[in-house]
Amino acid sequence: MIRVALLAAPIVLLCASAPAAAQSAATLYEQGTQARLEQRFDTAISLLERAVAQQPDNTDALVQLGFAYLGAGQPALAEPVFERVLVLAEGYEDARFGLAQARFRQGDRAGARTLAQRVVERQPDYRDAADLLVIIDQAVADDRPWRVDVSTEYSELSAGRGNWIDALVGLSYRASEQTSLALQLRNASRNGVSDQQATLRIATQVQPGIGLYGGLALAANASFLPHLSVDAGGDWRVLTGEAVGVTIGADIRHAIYDANRSTTLAVRAAISLFDGRLTLTPQWVHTLEDSGVQSDGFVLRADMAVTDAGTLFLGYANAPEISGNTLLDVQSVFGGVTVALSDAVTLRANAANEFRAAYQRTSIGLGASVRF
Numbered sequence: 001m002i003r004v005a006l007l008a009a010p011i012v013l014l015c016a017s018a019p020a021a022a023q024s025a026a027t028l029y030e031q032g033t034q035a036r037l038e039q040r041f042d043t044a045i046s047l048l049e050r051a052v053a054q055q056p057d058n059t060d061a062l063v064q065l066g067f068a069y070l071g072a073g074q075p076a077l078a079e080p081v082f083e084r085v086l087v088l089a090e091g092y093e094d095a096r097f098g099l100a101q102a103r104f105r106q107g108d109r110a111g112a113r114t115l116a117q118r119v120v121e122r123q124p125d126y127r128d129a130a131d132l133l134v135i136i137d138q139a140v141a142d143d144r145p146w147r148v149d150v151s152t153e154y155s156e157l158s159a160g161r162g163n164w165i166d167a168l169v170g171l172s173y174r175a176s177e178q179t180s181l182a183l184q185l186r187n188a189s190r191n192g193v194s195d196q197q198a199t200l201r202i203a204t205q206v207q208p209g210i211g212l213y214g215g216l217a218l219a220a221n222a223s224f225l226p227h228l229s230v231d232a233g234g235d236w237r238v239l240t241g242e243a244v245g246v247t248i249g250a251d252i253r254h255a256i257y258d259a260n261r262s263t264t265l266a267v268r269a270a271i272s273l274f275d276g277r278l279t280l281t282p283q284w285v286h287t288l289e290d291s292g293v294q295s296d297g298f299v300l301r302a303d304m305a306v307t308d309a310g311t312l313f314l315g316y317a318n319a320p321e322i323s324g325n326t327l328l329d330v331q332s333v334f335g336g337v338t339v340a341l342s343d344a345v346t347l348r349a350n351a352a353n354e355f356r357a358a359y360q361r362t363s364i365g366l367g368a369s370v371r372f
Contacts, residue, residue, distance in 0.1 A: 025054040029061045036064060041072035059085045059092055066098045075105040093119050097129050109136055109343050114308045118275050124240045138177055140343060144371035145174040149184075151348070151367030158360040162191040166365075178205040188225060195225040209237035224323075226255035235270075245272035255322065261290040262322055268299075279303040287320040289327055295320035297329065309340040323356075331355045336365075344371045 032047030048065040055061060062085045069078035079102040085095035097119050104112035113136045119129035149170035156163050166189070172182035184199040201215035212234040219225040233251030247270040254263045268283035283299040297319030304312050314335040321330045336350030348367040354360065 025051045025058065025061070028054070029058070029064065032061075032068070033064050036068045036071060039071060041068050044068040045072060057088055059089050059095070062088075063092065063095050063098060066095070066102070070098065070101055070105070075102040078102040079106070091122075093123055093126065093129075097126070097132070100129070100132060104132070104136060109140055110340060111308060112136055121240060121245060121272075121275050134177075140371070144344060147172045147174075147369055147371045149367065149369045151365060153350075153363055153365035155361050155363035159358065161359050164191075164361075164363075165189040179203070186225075190224055193223050195219050195222045197222070197225050209240075211235050222258070226257050226322075229253060229255040233266075243273070245276065246270070247272075257322065262327065263288050264320075277305045285319040287322070287327060293327055295327055295329060311338045312336070313338075328356055345369070 028047045028051035032044045032051060035041075035044035035047060045065065045068045048061055048068055051061045052058060052065055062081050066078040066081040066085070069075070069081065079099060082095045082099035082102060085092050086099065089095070096115050100112045100115035100119065103115065113133065116129045116132045116136065119126050120133060123129070147170075149168070149172070151168045153166045154163065155165070167187045168184060170182060170184040172180055174180045180203050182199075182201045182203075184201070186197040186199070188195050188197070197217055197219040199215055199217040201213060203211060203213035205211045212232075214232040215230070217226070217229045217231075219227055231251060231253035233249060235247050235249035237245070237247045239246040249268050249270070251266045252263070255261065264285065264287045266283055266285045268281055270279055270281045272279045279302070281299075281301045281303070283301070285297045285299060286294065287296075288294040297317070299315060299317040299319055301313060301315035306312055312335070315333070317330070317332045317334070319330065321328050323330075332352050332354040334350065334352035336348065338346060338348050340346045346369040348365075348369075350365045350367075352361075352363050354363075
């Protein structure tokens with residue numbers, strides 16, 4: 001009898017140990033999560049690392065471990081943990097938010113912003129992600145409130161009409177989280193005749209999702225540019241969602257030329273798809289001259305984020321334009337690319353082909369923005 005009992009004892013112990021081992025990862029996870037919530041991060045890391053060692057694909061445990069690393073001030077360790085979770089479960093938005101935090105704390109503001117924006121687009125009520133977006137934007141604004149924009153465009157006209165050259169330099173300043181001011185100087189040349197124009201603009205965000213702007217442009221002794229133009233407009237984000245986001249906007253501009261005056265109204269809707277990777281913008285344009293002549297047209301544009309730093313755009317327009325004090329209907333095909341080299345430097349390139357009643361215009365342009 002004693003010998004049978006001794007033989008049976010290892011079997012009983014083995015059977016008892018199986019459920020204990022199965023419960024061990026769950027217990028470690030619960031204790032580690034509680035320690036993290038109590039801000040005992042070193043203890044939380046130790047417990048959660050043991051839980052993950054037993055269950056390497058436990059996404060909940062991995063997320064808690066990532067946040068414990070963040071709490072302990074170790075974003076470099078947190079980053080690969082959150083990345084692994086997104087490989088296992090691409091839709092785990094807590095992991096995407098944690099990855100945004102990890103990258104932001106390591107100085108990758110552009111990458112962090114892209115991730116946080118995606119979380120907000122998928123879960124509009126994710127308050128922590130929305131707050132992180134504000135913090136990132138404020139950090140960029142605080143570090144680099146100034147921005148310089150330079151661009152130039154060269155146009156070749158058919159029918160022996162020569163060429164056009166435009167050059168612009170702009171300086172903007174973000175005065176606060178909501179308000180920015182901008183000054184732009186333009187030199188426009190039409191077959192050897194040049195006009196200079198100065199534009200002052202102010203933009204403000206009156207509340208989240210609603211922005212307004214106003215501007216004033218002067219061109220003394222202008223030959224083809226308006227002597228004075230005043231414009232205003234705004235945008236309203238009416239829908240934010242994972243599948244579709246919609247922002248509507250309108251602009252109005254009144255311009256005074258040598259021989260006439262004109263008022264142009266434009267109304268648009270920007271429709272973002274695929275987590276904001278693609279934006280389609282249809283726009284209606286109406287121009288009215290003081291003589292009573294008027295014209296309507298439209299612009300269609302698509303912007304596609306091909307990488308986190310690069311965006312392509314393509315478009316077609318059949319819209320009115322004032323040229324040489326005359327209202328013309330112009331058809332154009334245009335496109336371009338924008339590449340963010342860093343948080344501070346952005347490069348741009350564009351090209352267009354326009355068709356007018358008397359001639360065709362082909363243009364190419366280059367530009368850059370530097371924040372400091």
